[in-house]
Amino acid sequence: MAFLPGKVYSVIVYPFIVLLISAVVFTGCAPARFVKPLDKGQNAVTASLGGPLIAYGGSNIPIPLSSLTFGHGFRSSCTGFIGLHTTALAFGVVQTEFGAVKRVLVQNGWRPGISIAPTANFMYDKWEHQSSFFPQIDAHAYWRYSKRPHYVYLGMSNWFDNHNTRAEGEPQKIHWVPALQLGHTLVRHGWDYTLELKYIAPGQSNKDLVVDYQSLGKTGAMGIYIGITKKK
Amino acid sequence: MYKICCVLFIASLSLSSCLRLDSNLFRNTTVTNYLMEANHAPQEISLDASYKIPDSLIHLLPLTSDDNGDQATIYAEYLGRLTSIATDTVILYFHGTRDNMDYYWNRTKLLANIGGKNHFGVMTIDYRGYGMSGGKPTETGMYADAEAAINWLKSKGLTGNRLIMYGFSLGSAAATYKTANPGALTPAKLILESPFASAAIMVQDAALLALPASYFTNLKIDNAQEIKKTQQPFFWMHGINDDFLSITTHGEVVFKNYAGTYSEAHRIPLATHTDVPIVWGIDNYKAAILAFIRR
Numbered sequence: 001m002a003f004l005p006g007k008v009y010s011v012i013v014y015p016f017i018v019l020l021i022s023a024v025v026f027t028g029c030a031p032a033r034f035v036k037p038l039d040k041g042q043n044a045v046t047a048s049l050g051g052p053l054i055a056y057g058g059s060n061i062p063i064p065l066s067s068l069t070f071g072h073g074f075r076s077s078c079t080g081f082i083g084l085h086t087t088a089l090a091f092g093v094v095q096t097e098f099g100a101v102k103r104v105l106v107q108n109g110w111r112p113g114i115s116i117a118p119t120a121n122f123m124y125d126k127w128e129h130q131s132s133f134f135p136q137i138d139a140h141a142y143w144r145y146s147k148r149p150h151y152v153y154l155g156m157s158n159w160f161d162n163h164n165t166r167a168e169g170e171p172q173k174i175h176w177v178p179a180l181q182l183g184h185t186l187v188r189h190g191w192d193y194t195l196e197l198k199y200i201a202p203g204q205s206n207k208d209l210v211v212d213y214q215s216l217g218k219t220g221a222m223g224i225y226i227g228i229t230k231k232k
Numbered sequence: 233m234y235k236i237c238c239v240l241f242i243a244s245l246s247l248s249s250c251l252r253l254d255s256n257l258f259r260n261t262t263v264t265n266y267l268m269e270a271n272h273a274p275q276e277i278s279l280d281a282s283y284k285i286p287d288s289l290i291h292l293l294p295l296t297s298d299d300n301g302d303q304a305t306i307y308a309e310y311l312g313r314l315t316s317i318a319t320d321t322v323i324l325y326f327h328g329t330r331d332n333m334d335y336y337w338n339r340t341k342l343l344a345n346i347g348g349k350n351h352f353g354v355m356t357i358d359y360r361g362y363g364m365s366g367g368k369p370t371e372t373g374m375y376a377d378a379e380a381a382i383n384w385l386k387s388k389g390l391t392g393n394r395l396i397m398y399g400f401s402l403g404s405a406a407a408t409y410k411t412a413n414p415g416a417l418t419p420a421k422l423i424l425e426s427p428f429a430s431a432a433i434m435v436q437d438a439a440l441l442a443l444p445a446s447y448f449t450n451l452k453i454d455n456a457q458e459i460k461k462t463q464q465p466f467f468w469m470h471g472i473n474d475d476f477l478s479i480t481t482h483g484e485v486v487f488k489n490y491a492g493t494y495s496e497a498h499r500i501p502l503a504t505h506t507d508v509p510i511v512w513g514i515d516n517y518k519a520a521i522l523a524f525i526r527r
Contacts (some may be wrong), residue, residue, distance in 0.1 A: 155487050
């Protein structure tokens with residue numbers, strides 16, 4: 001007697017899974033927003049693309065999830081931003097985020113600059129008019145490592161879920177979904193180009209799911225993102 | 233800023249598109265004819281020659297399925313004697329999401345060998361869009377297709393007290409729904425192998441967060457709710473190592489929600505999503521199902 005192992009089965013039903021991965025979009029859908037606050041009065045628009053890594057056609061590729069963000073420097077140490085997730089929009093879901101980046105420590109030599117970014121994530125779908133709210137707080141350390149304004153950053157995102165129950169009345173056991181990120185921003189002629197690696201939900205098992213996440217091991221999912229920012 | 237937010241929100245709603253994941257759940261393939269015994273492509277289960285069904289007891293049947301006016305000609309296979317449906321017990325098997333009936337041929341044959349060769353009649357269908365069945369697969373269409381099969385069985389003299397519903401994976405939705413919401417016949421018993429709990433659970437398993445399923449799909453496939461309406465005896469089997477539909481978040485929820493008079497659970501160590509009969513042992517699998525049907 002012989003059988004096809006379950007993983008083969010999950011590859012076969014892959015398209016559904018690929019799109020279900022967009023469920024994780026909501027926590028891992030975008031790179032860090034404004035790691036460094038903008039100058040006072042400065043505006044910026046960021047387009048980002050990328051997502052969790054999945055196995056597809058024998059390769060590991062990031063889900064191409066997209067978002068747009070507008071930021072404004074209210075003070076030299078504080079930038080407000082609003083984001084719209086365009087991939088979610090394609091599914092009839094308005095996913096927006098409102099937040100602010102506050103610099104709490106200025107870089108001094110090799111001591112990094114530190115910023116924190118409290119954010120409110122709102123979602124609403126046009127199908128069943130369901131709405132969701134998830135608070136998020138990010139913290140980043142960034143280094144401008146040369147005379148040029150390029151910088152690297154290391155940070156942590158934290159999503160919080162305050163629901164006590166999930167679907168079918170089952171208890172919602174996960175209330176905190178962290179992600180670790182490492183990125184580099186290249187600054188050139190008024191444009192910022194960012195590449196970021198993210199380790200989403202490093203403490204959560206990625207086994208026995210309809211989603212076949214690619215990660216460092218049996219937990220979490222790795223993500224790759226790119227972002228382009230125009231400042232004015 | 234407030235005005236900008238309002239404008240952005242309204243503009244987003246009006247610009248939002250209609251992508252849904254619904255059709256992606258169905259991994260159907262079409263064929264122009266069924267190979268049945270001549271199908272040598274890999275299947276989840278392989279059986280030796282002793283399981284062969286005589287050609288005279290294999291029947292391919294076109295059926296008309298009506299999903300609220302959306303009519304489709306679907307195809308069914310019946311393994312057994314058509315002339316004795318009025319007195320036989322029949323297992324109506326709803327297959328998983330893959331391909332078409334050919335892929336599940338050996339599973340169907342296996343059921344036709346429970347209690348002896350062709351002891352029970354076995355019927356299976358290709359949902360609309362699968363195999364030779366016309367139309368496109370949908371959740372409501374799948375339920376309508378199930379009802380078309382039940383209607384046909386009733387027309388051949390089957391009564392509800394001899395109708396056993398068996399759903400595997402995706403097919404658990406059709407089996408559970410038609411047991412909980414009977415149409416032409418009220419099934420006597422329900423067997424589920426590796427069932428979904430619901431589309432919502434699938435989404436939330438993947439998302440970690442308690443996100444509404446409606447963000448991605450209009451599908452319900454809500455076995456966790458439908459099973460609450462089911463009073464018929466219930467047999468559940470699930471691989472403990474199911475790496476597609478977790479036994480904890482899917483199977484256990486369905487089993488826990490059953491509120492009928494009799495249920496039995498078979499949690500199969502080391503079995504994954506597709507290999508419960510193999511890992512359990514074919515003889516154990518057949519004996520357990522036979523005992524459940526006969527009890």
